[in-house]
Amino acid sequence: MGVSNDPEAALWVRKHAPQWQQLAAETAAAAHHAHPSVEQALRTLGAYRTLARHLATVRSLMPGSLPAAALERTCAQLHTAVNRPRHFGRAEWLRMVREDVPAAAATVRVTTLWLAALLVASAGAGWWLVSRYPELVSLIASPQMIDGVEHGHLWTYQILNLGPPALLSARIFSNNVMVTLAAFCFGTLVGLGAFYMIAFNGLMLGGLLAFTHQHGLGLGLLKFTLAHGPVELSVMCLAAAAGTALGEALIRPGEFTRSEALRQRAAQLGPLLLACALLLLGSGLIEGFISPRPQISIPVRIGIGLGYWTLMMLWLTGRLFRRTRRPVIS
Amino acid sequence: MAEAVLTVRSLTGVEMTLPVAGPGMRSYAFLIDWQIRLLGALAVLLIVVLLRLLPGLPKPFAAHLLLGGGIVSVLIYLLYQPVAEIVTRGRTPGLRSAGARIVTLEGTTPGIGPLLVRNIFRLIDALPLCYVVGLVTCMLTEQHVRLGDIVAGTVMVCAAEEAGGPLDRLALHAQHSALPPDTAELVHDLLGRFNTLAPAQRTALALTVLRKVDPDFGASATPPEESVLRARLEALLGRIERS
Numbered sequence: 001m002g003v004s005n006d007p008e009a010a011l012w013v014r015k016h017a018p019q020w021q022q023l024a025a026e027t028a029a030a031a032h033h034a035h036p037s038v039e040q041a042l043r044t045l046g047a048y049r050t051l052a053r054h055l056a057t058v059r060s061l062m063p064g065s066l067p068a069a070a071l072e073r074t075c076a077q078l079h080t081a082v083n084r085p086r087h088f089g090r091a092e093w094l095r096m097v098r099e100d101v102p103a104a105a106a107t108v109r110v111t112t113l114w115l116a117a118l119l120v121a122s123a124g125a126g127w128w129l130v131s132r133y134p135e136l137v138s139l140i141a142s143p144q145m146i147d148g149v150e151h152g153h154l155w156t157y158q159i160l161n162l163g164p165p166a167l168l169s170a171r172i173f174s175n176n177v178m179v180t181l182a183a184f185c186f187g188t189l190v191g192l193g194a195f196y197m198i199a200f201n202g203l204m205l206g207g208l209l210a211f212t213h214q215h216g217l218g219l220g221l222l223k224f225t226l227a228h229g230p231v232e233l234s235v236m237c238l239a240a241a242a243g244t245a246l247g248e249a250l251i252r253p254g255e256f257t258r259s260e261a262l263r264q265r266a267a268q269l270g271p272l273l274l275a276c277a278l279l280l281l282g283s284g285l286i287e288g289f290i291s292p293r294p295q296i297s298i299p300v301r302i303g304i305g306l307g308y309w310t311l312m313m314l315w316l317t318g319r320l321f322r323r324t325r326r327p328v329i330s
Numbered sequence: 331m332a333e334a335v336l337t338v339r340s341l342t343g344v345e346m347t348l349p350v351a352g353p354g355m356r357s358y359a360f361l362i363d364w365q366i367r368l369l370g371a372l373a374v375l376l377i378v379v380l381l382r383l384l385p386g387l388p389k390p391f392a393a394h395l396l397l398g399g400g401i402v403s404v405l406i407y408l409l410y411q412p413v414a415e416i417v418t419r420g421r422t423p424g425l426r427s428a429g430a431r432i433v434t435l436e437g438t439t440p441g442i443g444p445l446l447v448r449n450i451f452r453l454i455d456a457l458p459l460c461y462v463v464g465l466v467t468c469m470l471t472e473q474h475v476r477l478g479d480i481v482a483g484t485v486m487v488c489a490a491e492e493a494g495g496p497l498d499r500l501a502l503h504a505q506h507s508a509l510p511p512d513t514a515e516l517v518h519d520l521l522g523r524f525n526t527l528a529p530a531q532r533t534a535l536a537l538t539v540l541r542k543v544d545p546d547f548g549a550s551a552t553p554p555e556e557s558v559l560r561a562r563l564e565a566l567l568g569r570i571e572r573s
Contacts, residue, residue: 010510017504024494024501031493052342066515067504070496076346076437077493079338083438084419167397174404178453185454188481246481263483270443273450 009061016054020071023047027074030081048082051075096271102318104242104272111241112234118195119202119237126206130214137211140204149215156224156292169288176232176280180239184273187243188262190251194240201236226301228287230309235276235283238316242269242276279312334473336485338437348437351430351486353468356476359486360461363424367410371403412449416442420484429490435483444482451478509566513542517563524560532556536563 026047033040055071062068086092105112130137137146145155179197186193212221246265253261290296290304314320334350351359378399382392414422419439420432432448434440455464455476464476473485503514516539524532536559540547543566548554554562 013500013504017501020497020501020504024498027494027497028492048340049342052340052344055346056344066512067500070500070515072346073491074494074497075340075344076338076348077489077491079340079346079437080431080433080439081493082341083436085439085441088442167401170401181450181453185451188454188477259480259483262481266447266481267443267483270447274446 012057012061013067019050020054023051024074027051027078027081030078035087044078044082048075048078051078096274098321099318100271101275102316104269105238105275105316106318107268108238108241108245108272111244112237115194115198115237115240115244116234119198119205119233122199122202123206123209126203126208127210128206129203130207130210134211134214137207140207141211146211149212149217152215152217154212154217154220154224156221168292169284172287173281173284176235176284177277180235180276180280181273183236183240184243184246184269187240187246188250189247191244191247194243194247198237198240205233223298223301224291226298227290227296227304227308228283230305231279231312232283232287234309234312235279238272239276242272245269275315282308336433336435336437336473336487338435346437348433348485348487350473351428351488352474353465355428355430355488356468356474356486357465359422359424359428359430361424362427363411363414363422366423367407370410371407374399374403374406411452412446415445415449420445421489425486429488430486431489432484433487435485437487440482440484444484448478448482448484451476451481454478509543513539514566516542517566521560521563524563529556533559536560539563540566 026044029040030036030044030047033044036044051071052075055068055075058065058068058071126140141149148155179201183194183197186197209218209221212218246262246269249261249265250258256264286304286308290301311320334352335347336350337345337347339345378395381387381395387395411422415432418426425431432440432445434444452464455461455467455478457463461476464478467476467480468474471480475485479485499518500515503509503518509517520532520535520539524536527535533553533556536556537548537553540559540562547562
């Protein structure tokens with residue numbers, strides 16, 4: 001504790017004490033300035049530089065002393081207050097929607113296609129298994145669903161009796177978002193979690209289609225899924241691909257450490273997850289309001305499903321918000 | 331076991347360390363925030379139920395009211411944590427009362443992206459129940475971080491002191507007191523914790539500190555009363571505190 005023993009250091013501390021009071025006041029003010037003016041920001045930056053300089057001096061004059069600790073704590077507080085991201089305003093949201101989402105989707109395009117192929121293959125496997133061994137359907141469907149189908153009733157057209165469409169949409173949306181987020185998060189298990197979720201969902205889809213087909217209700221189930229299914233399944237593949245990319249960052253971190261690679265990949269793929277949530281909101285609304293209504297014909301359902309899927313593809317490939325460049329007139 | 335710290339470099343190249351919050355502080359902050367969101371969700375439901383008891387309320391409206399109230403409650407419960415973290419920039423009421431805050435690995439205020447990612451990964455951290463995965467990860471990692479923090483690149487650090495507080499006190503001591511700053515800070519800390527210490531401990535500590543200032547203090551056979559010790563400490567500090 002050098003201050004008490006070193007007169008030179010004590011003199012230095014006493015000389016700078018009035019300035020430290022101002023710096024302390026500036027630190028307290030900086031923590032509360034949400035939108036500082038240019039003058040305020042410059043004053044805060046000046047205080048930050050002065051504090052860091054004084055900290056370096058005090059450390060050399062009286063290492064391990066309480067003044068050094070107080071300066072370090074204050075400097076760290078100002079460091080956090082000064083280094084904060086700019087306000088996420090309208091321009092930032094627009095940039096994210098127009099540029100960051102397509103850019104993130106482009107990085108996982110190939111994996112998404114592979115996972116879509118896995119979904120189709122596992123759906124085929126599910127179809128074959130249930131066609132060959134019908135008793136296996138009890139693994140993927142509840143006894144009520146099986147009983148209903150065996151008596152010629154599809155469960156999908158009765159879900160409107162469970163509650164109003166708005167509540168149904170909210171439930172479907174929250175369920176889909178949970179599945180999507182889980183597919184993303186479980187990708188950190190070196191991608192195996194995402195593969196498992198896609199394969200399991202594919203098996204269920206194929207198995208249920210086969211089971212309903214055996215009882216003459218296959219077309220009914222297909223009709224039900226036509227409007228919301230394309231986007232819902234695509235988003236699931238997309239989220240799983242994003243999760244797989246996280247797993248890949250762990251397996252092949254490249255020039256970074258594994259944790260750095262994971263952080264960078266997660267930051268890059270964050271906007272894609274928000275896009276997935278928005279697309280699922282639309283899917284949930286379609287599934288709650290349109291899909292369970294038997295009076296809506298197949299062509300209309302195909303139109304809605306295809307239209308929504310095309311819209312999604314245009315967004316994810318960056319064509320939806322492509323700016324038209326006007327010719328420069330000299 | 332050495333205290334975990336986060337070492338960051340200032341823009342001018344000077345290194346600083348931030349004390350990292352341990353599993354206890356994290357759990358305390360989480361419990362406070364959890365109670366807030368639970369109470370918020372329940373309050374909305376209670377209001378809706380009370381509104382439905384109003385006489386003359388049309389039946390369809392009452393049904394929609396309950397539905398709307400239910401949805402709002404669920405949204406409060408599910409979205410409180412990410413929204414509160416984003417709005418308060420990593421300083422939710424729970425974190426504030428625990429004396430902690432979320433910062434990036436560079437010691438800076440985190441943006442929307444890292445805060446969202448660390449919240450998404452609660453899905454895994456909460457497995458299989460009661461945040462077991464998160465708690466175990468937190469105990470095993472050097473900087474006491476859960477999986478969500480690892481992916482988002484965030485750390486929870488201690489931030490109990492008011493901004494600029496330690497430096498302000500130091501400056502006051504240095505200007506107005508004959509006490510060396512070290513001793514003045516010691517007196518300040520001792521007075522701050524006086525009532526939380528055991529009587530024997532606080533008497534011994536007060537005597538040690540006061541003898542540092544005046545070596546003859548309390549030299550008699552019977553040590554001074556506790557109230558006398560406290561008054562003496564306050565007198566030492568009282569001379570330099572702002573009125």
